[in-house]
Amino acid sequence: MKIEKTAVNAPSRKLNVTWITEKGTNGIYYSEEMAKELQEEIDWGLTSASLISYGWTKVITMLPRYPNPTQASDWAAKNCSGLFKYRYNDWFFENKEDAAWFMLRWS
Numbered sequence: 001m002k003i004e005k006t007a008v009n010a011p012s013r014k015l016n017v018t019w020i021t022e023k024g025t026n027g028i029y030y031s032e033e034m035a036k037e038l039q040e041e042i043d044w045g046l047t048s049a050s051l052i053s054y055g056w057t058k059v060i061t062m063l064p065r066y067p068n069p070t071q072a073s074d075w076a077a078k079n080c081s082g083l084f085k086y087r088y089n090d091w092f093f094e095n096k097e098d099a100a101w102f103m104l105r106w107s
Contacts, residue, residue: 084102
């Protein structure tokens with residue numbers, strides 16, 4: 001398998017990094033997906049730190065790790081009185097009571 005390396009600029013509002021992508025003989029750029037995921041993780045880290053600084057409550061669940069935990073997010077949309085945000089197993093609630101009810105139901 002032959003690998004070609006190419007520099008790619010991946011800007012975001014919070015991060016601007018140049019990545020080296022690796023293109024296999026099958027034409028797929030593997031590192032672009034990894035760079036995008038890393039960028040999203042860094043952005044989420046900054047977002048979650050901001051939420052905590054504004055007094056939101058963090059709940060870590062044991063839900064299976066996938067990008068759209070539909071049942072839990074549907075439940076939160078129906079039952080929470082305040083705002084909430086999540087990524088994988090990290091959930092943040094504006095209202096502490098919502099966080100408590102969510103923990104009782106999903107943790």
